[in-house]
Amino acid sequence: MSKIAVAVLNRKGGVGKTTIAVILAEIALVRHNRVLAIDLDPSRNFTDALGFMRNYFRNSLRVKSTLEESDADAPEEWIVIDCPPNLEEDSKYAIDFADIVVVPVRPDFFSLSNLGVMYSEANKSGKEKSQLPLVKVGYDSSVMTKIANQLISERGYPVAEDLPLHKHIPYNITSGRVWSTGLIARSRQPYEHLYDKIVAAVERLGTGVTDINEVWTDKKEADTEDADI
Ligand SMILES: Nc1ncnc2c1ncn2[C@@H]1O[C@H](COP(=O)(O)OP(=O)(O)OP(=O)(O)O)[C@@H](O)[C@H]1O
Numbered sequence: 001m002s003k004i005a006v007a008v009l010n011r012k013g014g015v016g017k018t019t020i021a022v023i024l025a026e027i028a029l030v031r032h033n034r035v036l037a038i039d040l041d042p043s044r045n046f047t048d049a050l051g052f053m054r055n056y057f058r059n060s061l062r063v064k065s066t067l068e069e070s071d072a073d074a075p076e077e078w079i080v081i082d083c084p085p086n087l088e089e090d091s092k093y094a095i096d097f098a099d100i101v102v103v104p105v106r107p108d109f110f111s112l113s114n115l116g117v118m119y120s121e122a123n124k125s126g127k128e129k130s131q132l133p134l135v136k137v138g139y140d141s142s143v144m145t146k147i148a149n150q151l152i153s154e155r156g157y158p159v160a161e162d163l164p165l166h167k168h169i170p171y172n173i174t175s176g177r178v179w180s181t182g183l184i185a186r187s188r189q190p191y192e193h194l195y196d197k198i199v200a201a202v203e204r205l206g207t208g209v210t211d212i213n214e215v216w217t218d219k220k221e222a223d224t225e226d227a228d229i
């Protein structure tokens, strides 16, 4: 497998960036990849949450707090970058560096209203819109979710995954017990699905596919459709 660099970014705080970064790193490690975790947020939440895994995956997990050009030559198969809730220089460089920028959004105006700036920043780095997919966090049956979904489809934002809220996730993440206690299958499955979709998206982008729907098509669904023909 070729190297995958994923950044997790939204200027809005508290939308689930670090949680996604931690779980993606964990899945990559459990699936026998080496991981370079880069924590660009001075709060160091990502670094702290990786504490336990750092002990266990001593030889396959490296954690640092700066992103450098030379990281492109890092030996790890996965680079996971957790960004601070801003669009300052570090975040801009992460957009430039990463193959995929995962953008978690809650069903509220604040996490959706600033996305235009981020996409134009990405455009300056020559990134395709399909390289910055949204990940919906906690989209339910509320009116606000309906409005947020409408806004997302009107603006043509790509969507990679829907992550439901689970009350034990904050405990597992903040206590650094992601791997040791494990997330129960039901809450873990959407993150595994996101991981698989990122791998597939990077492969497709590598072959020159940029169409949003094609890049983020669920591989299994696509395969099943093909099988029916
Ligand atoms: N799927 C989820 N289910 C339940 N709680 C979640 C989920 N994802 C994140 N949270 C919780 O929401 C809160 C904010 O999450 P997190 O710290 O990952 O956001 P963030 O975007 O990284 O925040 P910041 O901008 O401050 O860095 C945390 O308490 C976290 O445990």
Ligand SMILES: [Mg+2]
Pocket (backbone or CB within 6 Å): 017, 018, 019, 041, 045, 082, 083
């Ligand atoms: Mg964070």
